[in-house]
Every structure is written in C-alpha cells, then in structure tokens.
Amino acid sequence: MTAKNSPKERRIILKHADDPNYSNRLGCYLREGGYEMLSKALKMKPEEIGAEVLKSGVRGRGGAGFPAGMKWKFLDRKSGKPIYLICNADESEPGTFKDRQIMYKDPHQLIEGMMIAAYAIQAKQAFIYIRAEFFEGARILERAIAEAKEKGFCGEKILGSDYSCDLVVHRGAGAYICGEETGLIESLEGKRPNPRIKPPFFPAVLGLYQCPTIVNNVETLCNVKHILEMGGDEFAKIGKPNNTGTRIWCVSGQVKKPGYYEFECGALTLGEMIFDVCGGLLPGRSLKAVIPGGSSAKILRADERFVGKHKDGTDFDWGIEDVPLDFDGPMAAGSMSGSGGIIVMDDTVDIVEAMANINAFYAHESCGQCTPCREGCLWMKKITTRMCDGDAREEDPEMLLSIANQIEGRTICAFGEAAAWPTQSFVTKFRDEFVKKAKHSKRSKNSLQLI
Amino acid sequence: MISKGKTDQVTINLDGQDVEVPAGMNLVDAVALHGKEIPHYCYHPQLSVAGNCRMCLIEMGTPMRDRGTGEAILEEDGSPKIGWVPKPVIGCGTNVSPGMHVKTESEMVTGCREGIMEFLLVNHPLDCPICDQAGECRLQEFATDYGRGYSRYKERKNVKPKRTRLGPRVTLDDERCILCSRCIRFSQEVAKDDVLGFVDRGSFSTLTCFPGKELANNYSLNTVDICPVGALTSTDFRFKMRVWFLKETLSICPESSAGCNTLVSSREGEIHRIAPRRNDAVNDSWMTDSGRALYKQVKSDDRLKTPLVDREESTMEDALHSTVNALQGKSVGVVGSCNSTVEEQYLLNRLAKEAKAKKYLRGHFGEDDGILLSADRTPNLRGALITGLASSYPTEHLSSLAQALKKDRLETLIVVGEDLIDSKVDAELLSGVQIIYLGTHENATSNLARVVIPTLTSFEKSGSFVNRGFFLQGFQQAVPGPAGLLPDVSVLARLINELTGEGESSSDIDSIWKDMARSSTSPLKGLSFSDCKKDGIQLDGSKWADLAFVEKKALHYQPNAKPKDG
Ligand SMILES: Cc1cc2nc3c(=O)[nH]c(=O)nc-3n(C[C@H](O)[C@H](O)[C@H](O)COP(=O)(O)O)c2cc1C
Ligand code: SF4
Numbered sequence A: 001m002t003a004k005n006s007p008k009e010r011r012i013i014l015k016h017a018d019d020p021n022y023s024n025r026l027g028c029y030l031r032e033g034g035y036e037m038l039s040k041a042l043k044m045k046p047e048e049i050g051a052e053v054l055k056s057g058v059r060g061r062g063g064a065g066f067p068a069g070m071k072w073k074f075l076d077r078k079s080g081k082p083i084y085l086i087c088n089a090d091e092s093e094p095g096t097f098k099d100r101q102i103m104y105k106d107p108h109q110l111i112e113g114m115m116i117a118a119y120a121i122q123a124k125q126a127f128i129y130i131r132a133e134f135f136e137g138a139r140i141l142e143r144a145i146a147e148a149k150e151k152g153f154c155g156e157k158i159l160g161s162d163y164s165c166d167l168v169v170h171r172g173a174g175a176y177i178c179g180e181e182t183g184l185i186e187s188l189e190g191k192r193p194n195p196r197i198k199p200p201f202f203p204a205v206l207g208l209y210q211c212p213t214i215v216n217n218v219e220t221l222c223n224v225k226h227i228l229e230m231g232g233d234e235f236a237k238i239g240k241p242n243n244t245g246t247r248i249w250c251v252s253g254q255v256k257k258p259g260y261y262e263f264e265c266g267a268l269t270l271g272e273m274i275f276d277v278c279g280g281l282l283p284g285r286s287l288k289a290v291i292p293g294g295s296s297a298k299i300l301r302a303d304e305r306f307v308g309k310h311k312d313g314t315d316f317d318w319g320i321e322d323v324p325l326d327f328d329g330p331m332a333a334g335s336m337s338g339s340g341g342i343i344v345m346d347d348t349v350d351i352v353e354a355m356a357n358i359n360a361f362y363a364h365e366s367c368g369q370c371t372p373c374r375e376g377c378l379w380m381k382k383i384t385t386r387m388c389d390g391d392a393r394e395e396d397p398e399m400l401l402s403i404a405n406q407i408e409g410r411t412i413c414a415f416g417e418a419a420a421w422p423t424q425s426f427v428t429k430f431r432d433e434f435v436k437k438a439k440h441s442k443r444s445k446n447s448l449q450l451i
Numbered sequence B: 001m002i003s004k005g006k007t008d009q010v011t012i013n014l015d016g017q018d019v020e021v022p023a024g025m026n027l028v029d030a031v032a033l034h035g036k037e038i039p040h041y042c043y044h045p046q047l048s049v050a051g052n053c054r055m056c057l058i059e060m061g062t063p064m065r066d067r068g069t070g071e072a073i074l075e076e077d078g079s080p081k082i083g084w085v086p087k088p089v090i091g092c093g094t095n096v097s098p099g100m101h102v103k104t105e106s107e108m109v110t111g112c113r114e115g116i117m118e119f120l121l122v123n124h125p126l127d128c129p130i131c132d133q134a135g136e137c138r139l140q141e142f143a144t145d146y147g148r149g150y151s152r153y154k155e156r157k158n159v160k161p162k163r164t165r166l167g168p169r170v171t172l173d174d175e176r177c178i179l180c181s182r183c184i185r186f187s188q189e190v191a192k193d194d195v196l197g198f199v200d201r202g203s204f205s206t207l208t209c210f211p212g213k214e215l216a217n218n219y220s221l222n223t224v225d226i227c228p229v230g231a232l233t234s235t236d237f238r239f240k241m242r243v244w245f246l247k248e249t250l251s252i253c254p255e256s257s258a259g260c261n262t263l264v265s266s267r268e269g270e271i272h273r274i275a276p277r278r279n280d281a282v283n284d285s286w287m288t289d290s291g292r293a294l295y296k297q298v299k300s301d302d303r304l305k306t307p308l309v310d311r312e313e314s315t316m317e318d319a320l321h322s323t324v325n326a327l328q329g330k331s332v333g334v335v336g337s338c339n340s341t342v343e344e345q346y347l348l349n350r351l352a353k354e355a356k357a358k359k360y361l362r363g364h365f366g367e368d369d370g371i372l373l374s375a376d377r378t379p380n381l382r383g384a385l386i387t388g389l390a391s392s393y394p395t396e397h398l399s400s401l402a403q404a405l406k407k408d409r410l411e412t413l414i415v416v417g418e419d420l421i422d423s424k425v426d427a428e429l430l431s432g433v434q435i436i437y438l439g440t441h442e443n444a445t446s447n448l449a450r451v452v453i454p455t456l457t458s459f460e461k462s463g464s465f466v467n468r469g470f471f472l473q474g475f476q477q478a479v480p481g482p483a484g485l486l487p488d489v490s491v492l493a494r495l496i497n498e499l500t501g502e503g504e505s506s507s508d509i510d511s512i513w514k515d516m517a518r519s520s521t522s523p524l525k526g527l528s529f530s531d532c533k534k535d536g537i538q539l540d541g542s543k544w545a546d547l548a549f550v551e552k553k554a555l556h557y558q559p560n561a562k563p564k565d566g
C-alpha cells in the first residue's frame, strides 16, 4: 500500500500557522490582509453574511457536523432578548488537537471570524470558552483581543461602525463535558457544567442566561472569514457537495509522522492519510484499527469491508484504506468524522487495554447527571479495568455490550453515545480479543499503568 | 357548544386510545389522570424539570406536517401520519399537545425502565432492612416492577459518606442517593435557601452542603419528604418506626393561618410524624419544619389532663356543674380563641349569647416568611369572623377586656385557651373574677382559674379551620385524647344546654354543621362537614375585604389590594 502521488495539503485555516516568519501578533496578521473581511462585513447587511454562510454549506467542525448557516437561522430573533456568540474552544475530545494550533498560532484569524459571525447574528457579546488546560492559549488570545480592541476590531463601535460587540476569554472548568454546548453554557454561567435537556433548552432559543445563543467550534468560526472572502458559492466548490471546505485532521497513534493536516474534504482517503501523508506505520507493524473521529467515534477494523449505498444511489465497497476523509465517508463506514481526531492502532495494541483506557476516560468525565451515563460508564470502566488486571471473564464482552446498549439513546446529552459507541464497536468488532483475554486471564496486578 | 373547561382540553393518543387531557399538561401528570403511571424519580410537579433520572422514558410522536405548506400529512387511510421520535423521550420533559401519540407500555419503554433500574441499583447499598424509607421507597417499588431480581453487577460498589449531618433536622446517606436533585431544586426554588449541591462527578457525584452552610431553614424537612429514596432522613424520625405500622390521618397544620394540609402518622395512639399533604391551592406539597414539631405538645409536661375546681382535681361532671353555677345570673365575659375550630367558635358564640356575655377575641401574630408561615399564627381567625364570634379584627392585647374589668363589670370569665396575663390583662384586675378555663395546656390564666376544663389538641379531635385564603378545611381526629376528656364541642354543647335548660344543642359535628349552614347570610350556607373534609372549600370572604389582615404575599396567597385602615 504505497502511494503513487501523495495527496497535497490545502491549507486555508492553517495557512500561516507554521510559517516561520509568521507570529501570532496583530502586526503580522494585518500584513497578511487581516481584518479586511471584517471591514467588508460591516458594510454588508447582517443577513447577507448569514446567506453566504448558508450557501457555503460549511458544517460544524466541533463534532456533530451540523451546517453552521442553518444553525444561525434557528436563532430566535423575535424574543427581543440579547443574542450571544460563543466560540467552543474546549477541545477535549481525545485525539483532537486542531483548535489549539489555530488559537496558539493564528489567534487573530479566530477573532476576525468571530467578529464577522457576531455581526452576522447581531450578537451583543461574544465569548471564547477555552479549555482550562490551555493556559498559554488563553494568554495568547487575551493579548490578541487587547491588540484587536486597541485597533477597533472588536469592542465599542467596531471600525467606526454602529456595531459594538465585546469579546472575552473564559477559562474552562477542566472537564470534557464543558465542551458539550449546553454544559459549556452552564459553566459559562458559573455553574456545574451539567448539560441541559433539549427540549426545551436549545441554545439558539434558550441559551446563555436563557437568551438566544450560537455555539460554534473554533475551526467553524475561522471558516466564516474565508467564506466571506470567497463568497459562499466559491467556498462550496472546495471539497465535495455536503462536505465543503477543508478539514484539519489530527492523526495520532503508531504512524511515522503523527500531526495535524489540513485537506480539502474528500481529497484523500484514510489509507492515503496513514500511509502517504503520515509516512506509514512504524517499521514491521501492521494496521489493526483506526478510530476516525476522536475517541467517541466507532472504531474501524483494518480488515473490515464497508459496503453500502451512497445517498445518490451508487454503491460502495471499501476497505479501511478507501474511506474518504470528509464528513460523509466515515459516516458511511458506520462511524463518524467527529472532531477529526484520527487514532491509528497497529498490531501491538491490546484492544482490551485500549478499551479500558477509553472507558476510564468516559467514567471520569461523565458529569453524573443522568443515570445511564453515570452508572453505565463507571460500570464499563470497572469491567475493562478488571479484565486488564488479570481477571477477565467469559461473560464480560456480552455484559459490556449490554451496558453500552442501555446507555445509548437514553441520556440527556450526546456524551451517552460518545461513551457507548466505543464499547459497542470495540466489542462487536474485536470480540475475539475480549474472549481471548478471558481465556488467558491471570496477569500480574500491576500490568496496568495507564488506567 | 364547547364550554370553557373543554377548550382547555386536548386529545392525545395514549397507548392506542384517544383520551382527553388538559392542554399543555406535563405528560407524567396527564397519563396519571387516565390511571396510568409513568415511573419517575426526579420529576416533581412543583419543581422545575431536571430530566436526569431517565426513568420516565417513553415513546412519543406528533402529527407530521409538511415543511413547506404546514399542512398535516396523512396516512393512506386518512388518519394523520405520526412522526415518532426515533429515540425514547422523557415523559417529564414533555407537555401534551393536540394529536400527540404516546406509548408507555411498549417493549422499548419497558427495556428503558429495566435498564435504568439496573443502573440505579448497581451502586446502591440496598440496605432496605435498616433503611427508614423502606415501605415508601420508589426505588423499592419500581425495582419490584422493573428489576431483574438478580444482579449482573460483579464489581465493587462505590463507597460514599454515610450519616452526614446536613443540618439540625436532616441526615444524609449519600450511598442511597440516586442524584435526582429534587432536594437541590427544592432548596433553590421553594425554600429560597440555595445550600445543597453535588460535588465530584460521574458515579462519584455526591450530594453535600456548600462549605460553611447547613440545611437549616424552616422547610428543610420537605427535602426528606420528596427524596424518592432513603438518602435524606429526618433526624427526629430516623430509626424510630417502620412506616407500614403507621396510621395516616388527614389533618390541617394549626401553626398559622396558612393552613397547610398534612398527614398525621400515628401508631397505637401515638403520633410519630407529620408530613405535608399535597394541595395545589394551599401549600403545594410543603409545610414548615416548625409545624411538624407541633405534635410534641400533645405529650408535653404542662398538658392539662384532669378537670380542676378551686385548684383541686375533680370530675368532669363537677367541673361542668361548677361552671354552670358560675355563669348563671352573672355578668359574663367570653374570651375566644382563633386556635379553636369553626365548630367550637360557633358553639362558643352561642354560649356567649345564652350567657348574655361580652365577647373578646385574641390574635397571635409573628413574622410572615412569605411562604407557609404567615404572620397570623393561628389557624382560624377567619373562622371567628364567619361564625360571628368576632366582629372586629382580633388584637394581641385584650385592652378592651382590661377596660371592662377595670370598671368592675364582669363577674365570670370563660377563657378558651388564651392566657390573659400574656395579653396584657393585669392579674390584679382578675382577682374576684371567676375564671372558667377551657384549654389544653397550663398557663398563668389556668393557674388563676376557678374551674379548669382540659380540652383536646387538634390532633385529638375533628373539626375545621378557615385559612388565610378563606379555604374551609376539615381535619380528622388522629389520636385519642387523654382518658376522661371530652371534645371541646361536647363541653360547649353541654354548657349551652344547661344554661338554656333545653337539651337541643348537639355536640355531633354534623348536627352543628346543620345549624351553621342554615344561616342565609353565612358563607357556610348550605355546606356540611363532609364537604370540607378532603380538599377544602373556597369560601366567600368578600364581607371582610376591608379588614386589615396581617398576612403578606406568600405561596398561593395574595393579600387584598388595599385594606382600608381601621
Ligand atoms: C460530550 C461532548 C463533548 C464535546 N466537546 C466539544 C469540544 O471540545 N469542542 C467543540 O467544539 N465541540 C464539542 N462538542 C460539540 C458541541 O456540543 C457543539 O455541537 C459544537 O460546539 C457546535 O459547534 P459546531 O457546530 O461549530 O461544530 C462536544 C459535544 C459533546 C456531546
Ligand atoms: S449523558 Fe452523561 S455527561 Fe451527558 S448529561 Fe448525562 S451524565 Fe452528564
């Protein structure tokens, strides 16, 4: 599996990120034409910008892939309540490290994107909710906002227009669930990040302080700037229909060159990503499995076939290396592109241990509000930990599956699915390994460091 | 013709059957109207919806509409096409809407309930044999319905704090807590004392008081009532009694004019606890902690148990006889009480008439907490107005009585329950006056009395009170009174009969009601005791709209807009 011609990155969002002559300071950003789009936006009608974003077809980069333009349209404008814009910079999905590149290396791009978006939705106030562990990121953003404010790019009467919108950085509360948009909103309000029930608390209607609120991911908001620059129609030509624009993929695991790579949607396959872009596996290893969209996405087994029909009626029959990297590809393969975190596992990976690691994460991160997720996650963790601790039992795989099935679809927020899908897919696709664990049980108690 | 009530009804399809329910009603409550139960833990009709326990998952669908035209999409047979939500939805987070379809008995729904029950039990200590909640525990009940009967859980259970003191009256067992957040929401939304919260996360989430705070407000015990499990327990009631031994009696709290509906639980004539009883027009599901403690007066040391004549123990017959003697031909005053029942006030008023007595009425007042402890610290001031016992608003101090005594005009005073000294009537003024004291507890006045006739507390008799909102509410005898004592109405009826020489006055409550209901001008016209036994009756209090009632705006109570002064 070697590539004839390695696919080429197309960097839009990360265009300047790794340029040695580029810094995260305002001067540098302005030199590259920064904030011109904001100036252009302020001369447009807000709804015209919304229309461009809708036309662009840009889908959310935070995980669910919901079209941003559509989300903005759901905004309740009749209530007369103030509208808020929140940038979700909590980036805590295991395997994901793209938003951080943007914020650390090109913060003004995010600020410009946000101010355009804020103007488009007529937000009264904008927030960047940043993951607690990004100390440096928060500092960079704060400095960048101060710089932008000084030049009138945000704050009072932006660029001399009648539009004012303040932008503040809010440091997160150090929990994965702070990334779930309604948990985030609760946290921003100063409370425990317990996700809210939907209905009735759809952020676009009853969001921050019960006011209409738009929550978008960092990468999504950056795209807004480029949509304005190219126009929605032009943007929609990047990538594929329903999968427009570029995506930043974060590759981790046992490849030679892990890292983040920005490609047009659908411009390459999973195989090309692993074997060409990332330089292939470590010497002597073979591919075992890939999680294509952050730890919450269902795992793909290296020797699986993915067979089905596209929306347009055409058939597909893929091996793992054929799965196109866009929104719909991993979805068609029964998983999802999620946050773009591609986790590669080679034959040295003990699947049960990987499962134990993931389960430990979800058990630790469940907010604990709703029964299935709260109890189910810890139960699954206890089982997989025990399995790795030398006490695996034959009935464990069935038990795990049954627990996961009792979580999925019954929780307040999508964390339930995020926690159930790994278990469901690991156990069904690697049942042999779980069974083997039971047969060869009796390992030393200390064999487990990570969990 | 659609009457007004009808327009507020909508038709939903409940498990295949069309039923009428009030528009917009919470689905959990709506199906209950049709004899079905959606099991639930975190939902409470009088608190905000949290939707966290997930026990109430059901299947729900609504009639589909065409996105463009908004027109209903129909099935081939012309019936509306139902768009079923692909996942189960929480009943408690669903309000009924026209044409909604609901399945509460499907395989999916049962599967959900079984799953939730299993999850709730995996880390639960299941120490029912030593748990106060046993017998009235929702977890036990639904475990019977939806439990597996055996455990698939082979791991270690979580360990959490036991016996945590949350405040002076509430003890918490965190291991039993199912994290439904009812107690937290109650504290925030009803008691307005935000002191409870969860710490830690996931399955290690633990209920606790905020640092430096305690659950000490006067409504803290309501958290114990609404806790669906045995996590929150009353420190007073803990380990004292198995609930299935308790007899429950419908009662009304006598603490203040709020008139909270209560359930008095007793066993073998002894009261063990008082808990609120739901009445959405009066007290929702709440009552004060202080009101719950009132039953302790039943057995207090200063309780009067034997009739006294000239400070000597006597028989009831002698005491009644001495009373009649002290009344006949004398100039008499009657001091009535707002703690008496409507029936007692009515008879006392008649007695006063027969004895040609002057009437005095004392009020008791305190701070209004704006919830269920009202500034009028008696249960039945309005009863005194309605029965004619009082013609003006009662006062704390009986200055007009003191005036009358100064002018030396009263030879005999019948005092019901009140302490004259405490109402600023000088003891000196009382010398030479024959005091007939009818009351439950000793006080300075009973100590001065010529005749003491012990009476019964509201727990030991039946009767009715009229609360601050002019709700007439009946209550039942919960426990027997001390041996040999008569209900107050019997004492009063006897005295009336002795004075008139006619045996016509009956102490039977229903007969008293027949008399009271006869008056064409009384708000009680046409009513009977059985009418007010369960939910209470809204009386017309407009006659007294101009009185300056002391109560402030509170739960289900709105003071008259502008009481005229005087
Ligand atoms: C458990 C959970 C964690 C999430 N974490 C993040 C996150 O860290 N960053 C993010 O952008 N979105 C996260 N999301 C998705 C958000 O809820 C939300 O959909 C997203 O921020 C919307 O932005 P987008 O439409 O631009 O993608 C998470 C969702 C769930 C259920
Ligand atoms: S699914 Fe999990 S994380 Fe989401 S609200 Fe429920 S307990 Fe919290």
Ligand code: SF4
Residues within 6 Å of the ligand: B124, B125, B126, B127, B128, B129, B131, B132, B133, B134, B135, B137, B138, B139, B140, B176, B229, B230, B231
């Ligand atoms: S809370 Fe209920 S189930 Fe739990 S120990 Fe008490 S009685 Fe048993």
Ligand code: SF4
Residues within 6 Å of the ligand: B176, B177, B178, B179, B180, B181, B182, B183, B184, B207, B223, B226, B227, B228, B229, B231, B232
């Ligand atoms: S203590 Fe009781 S009421 Fe409070 S959260 Fe726990 S189970 Fe619910």
Ligand code: FES
Residues within 6 Å of the ligand: B039, B040, B041, B042, B043, B050, B051, B052, B053, B054, B055, B056, B057, B090, B091, B092, B093
């Ligand atoms: S009762 Fe509906 S979720 Fe708890």
